[in-house]
Amino acid sequence: MRTISWCGRPLRGLAAALAVALVPLWAPSALAQPADLEVVSYMLPLGAGGRGTQALAGEQSSARLASLSQQRQAVASRMAPETVGPARAWAPVSRVPSGAAPFEAMSAAGPAAVGATKVTWPDPPRTMTAEECRKGLGTDKAFFVKSRFAVCSGAVFLQTWLQNKRPVGQTQFVVLSVGTIAAKSREISFQYHFTDMAKTSNVKTGGLLIKTSPKIPQKWPAAAKVTQGGNVPGATSFDQLAKMKTFKHTVKVASKQGSKTDDTVFAVYEPVISITPPPGYTLNGAGGKLFMLAPRWDKATYVSRDDGAAAFSYLSTLTYSSKTGAPEKAVAEHIKKAYSSPGATKPVNPAKKIPGQSASNPLNRLFRDADRRKKNRNEAIKVCEKNWGKKYSQNNKYQCDEFPFATTYQGAAQSLSEPTAPKNNFSAMPLVTADNRDAGILLGQFMTKNRIVDGKDDGFIVKIK
DSSP states (O other), X not given: OOOEEXXXXXXXXXXXXXXXXXXXXXXXXXXXXXXXXXXXXXXXXXXXXXXXXXXXXXXXXXXXXXXXHHHHHHHHTSBOTTBOSGGGGTSOBOSSOOEEOOOOOSSXXXXXXXXXXXXXXXOOOOOOOHHHHHHHHTTTOSXXXXXTTEEEEEEEEEEEEEETTEEEEEEEEEEEEXXXXXXXXXXXXXXXXXXXXXXXXXXXXXXXXXXXXXXXXXXXXXXXXXXXXXXXXXXXXXXXXXXXXXXXXXXXXXXXSSOTTTOOEEEEEEEEEEEEOOTXXXXXXXXXXXXXXXXXXXXXXXXXXXXXXXXXXXXXXXXXXXXXXOTTHHHHHHHXXXXXXXXXXXXXXXTOOOSSSBTTBOBOBOOSOHHHHXXXXXXXXXXXXXXXXXXXXXXXXXXXXXXXXXXXXXSTTHHHHOTTSOTTOSEEEEEEHHHHHHHHHHHHHHHHHTTOOSSTTOOEEEEEO
């Protein structure tokens, strides 16, 4: 028979029974242990998230979330494929094309407004709403380029809350960053939107801190001074951000700090989202770099005779229409032929591959070297005279149209100035003078309104619709 004792004295009856019952509660192995509290954070593409609490209803495995987060982080460490200038070589270039604004049909409200005596290229858009940004990014894009003056990026941040390695809740927020530049302005405005903030269960979102830290890790020239402004908050709780919803960051570079000729300053803009869990929790994973953008400032006097302005250092797209009634229709059809059937164009070159079709092989504006522009024209005219006769113009009824344009470094005489460039890598043919003139007017306005500057640090591509 077992004897229960207390301080050396035996206990019997009810006292012994209570003592037996209490032993498990006081045993060292049965003492209450502190909970293992953890927040696991993932940065995901927009397509992996959703709108509101419904986004958290469907479960995804932690391995799947980790894989998606790793992919999104990799994209954030790359430059957009449309990047031009020194920033293009600063980091690897993304293989995923950016979202782009849709083409509008040629009309008074489209790329060219047609008047009785003139054609006009429209002003590029300079504003963007958060909803436009989301729509432009879709489910798989890291960047959306509406124009050189309106771009955006975004990501979903998802947190799984664990207690003793078991999920007890989730939180989510979406960050959209919209960069815009007003006309004739050297200031770039980044509007940050925190949307779709949702949670499940009673997780401690009041203690979950989120911090946005915009950084400029590189400038060309390095000595250029960047002035920053706005109302970016410090570390702010999830609950506070849900009420705040949006804030702004601005960057500006004054003139007379850039490279010679056009006073250009290039930079890399990189916002970082960091997350701090509530006291008592450990963090697994983190926030992340949202994206890398490439702002540029210039004072090219052939673009505008003021203090210069800012732009995003991305390729612009010149879209010509081949539709009936479009003033540039004849030139558009010529370019389309040069792209699709280069071997059928003049001069004859079986290996001809016309540039200007992709971000990897764009066209570059040629402005300052008037002699080289003249050589481009002369080489094209030689081809027209050789194949259509010296009187091809028929008293100026026709002009010799060439592509790539004479106002680009890739024009007909490129191989004369650049010995390594391929010879006869262009197309020339006579076109009606009025059609050629109108297309040229549109080209000039396009380059001016998009602040395309001379040289290989800027560029554009041409598409035909």
